[in-house]
Amino acid sequence: MMISDQAQQGIQHLLTQALDECFSVNGQLPVMTPLTEITPNDNTRVTVLTVSSYVFKLMLFVCFDVDAKTKQLFLKDAGEELSAAEAEQALCDVISEKENLCCGILSRELAEFFPHMGMSTPNFLEQGSLSYMEMLHYDYMHYFELSLKEDVRLQIGLCMCAYDNVDFTVTAKEETAETGELELF
Amino acid sequence: MAQILIVDDSNTVRSEVSDFLTKNGLSVSVAVDGMDGLAKLKADSGIKLVVSDVNMPNMDGLTMAEKIRGELKNNHTNIIMLTTENSPIMKERGKAAGVKGWIVKPFKGDAVLATFKKLVQ
Numbered sequence: 001m002m003i004s005d006q007a008q009q010g011i012q013h014l015l016t017q018a019l020d021e022c023f024s025v026n027g028q029l030p031v032m033t034p035l036t037e038i039t040p041n042d043n044t045r046v047t048v049l050t051v052s053s054y055v056f057k058l059m060l061f062v063c064f065d066v067d068a069k070t071k072q073l074f075l076k077d078a079g080e081e082l083s084a085a086e087a088e089q090a091l092c093d094v095i096s097e098k099e100n101l102c103c104g105i106l107s108r109e110l111a112e113f114f115p116h117m118g119m120s121t122p123n124f125l126e127q128g129s130l131s132y133m134e135m136l137h138y139d140y141m142h143y144f145e146l147s148l149k150e151d152v153r154l155q156i157g158l159c160m161c162a163y164d165n166v167d168f169t170v171t172a173k174e175e176t177a178e179t180g181e182l183e184l185f
Numbered sequence: 186m187a188q189i190l191i192v193d194d195s196n197t198v199r200s201e202v203s204d205f206l207t208k209n210g211l212s213v214s215v216a217v218d219g220m221d222g223l224a225k226l227k228a229d230s231g232i233k234l235v236v237s238d239v240n241m242p243n244m245d246g247l248t249m250a251e252k253i254r255g256e257l258k259n260n261h262t263n264i265i266m267l268t269t270e271n272s273p274i275m276k277e278r279g280k281a282a283g284v285k286g287w288i289v290k291p292f293k294g295d296a297v298l299a300t301f302k303k304l305v306q
Contacts, residue, residue: 090196090197093195093197094197096195097197100195101290101291103269104268104270104289104290108270108289111271111272115274116274119240119269119270120240121194121241178289179289179290179291179293180288180290180291180292180297181288181289181293181296181297182265182287182288182296182300183286183287183288184300185276185279185284185285185286185287
């Protein structure tokens with residue numbers, strides 16, 4: 001199956017918007033740099049979330065290191081009161097929720113082209129699973145590094161498997177969904 | 186007794202929402218998924234409002250809402266979904282289950298506080 005060039009560009013554009021919104025720190029946008037692969041170390045944790053339609057499945061892998069600067073950036077001073085295990089759990093929870101928000105934006109934007117979008121909850125993978133990404137038989141894969149404040153770096157993998165030809169064109173616009181407002185029925 | 190039950194599998198969201206509501210004078214309890222939410226609601230008759238995520242492990246928020254109205258025969262507790270989802274199909278399912286309102290994450294407390302206070306009176 002084929003994912004057209006403009007569909008790939010559209011996905012990248014939507015993902016960039018979503019990452020900017022979810023991973024900005026004090027107004028500083030993250031910087032995206034292409035990677036050829038994800039290179040984990042012993043402290044790397046991997047969370048994955050799936051956004052699906054009838055014609056494709058898109059998986060977003062977010063890899064981050066459990067280290068002092070990452071904890072400080074995401075947990076701030078609250079991390080100092082926690083044990084190492086609690087701080088790691090809190091860090092995993094904060095980053096997976098940011099990934100959840102990011103995929104929520106992607107899902108809402110893609111719903112403009114593909115009705116019946118669905119999303120998983122975030123799941124954590126053993127980092128050894130990254131060696132088996134090829135087994136996903138994806139039709140499109142994009143790796144990049146996300147540089148945040150305080151020299152914190154995340155490695156991101158965007159993997160898309162198509163069940164039919166996928167073609168759509170994203171026009172540059174702000175996200176349309178109102179967030180945070182209560183819609184009463 | 187709590188006035189509001191927050192149901193979300195993310196500890197980050199549970200903490201953020203419950204801290205905000207508690208600081209603004211509301212009493213809150215939390216649950217980690219729909220099954221836990223049902224159990225907490227059964228155990229606390231004082232809960233006036235359930236604020237729940239949709240996508241959660243074990244039991245999702247819309248199934249929980251259907252069980253609150255169906256199995257628990259509870260038609261008086263207000264239910265609001267707080268979720269990244271914005272699909273019309275899910276909203277229709279929520280409406281059919283008696284869900285009172287829908288908020289697309291992220292949570293912006295100031296935008297909803299006054300309504301939450303009315304719903305727990």
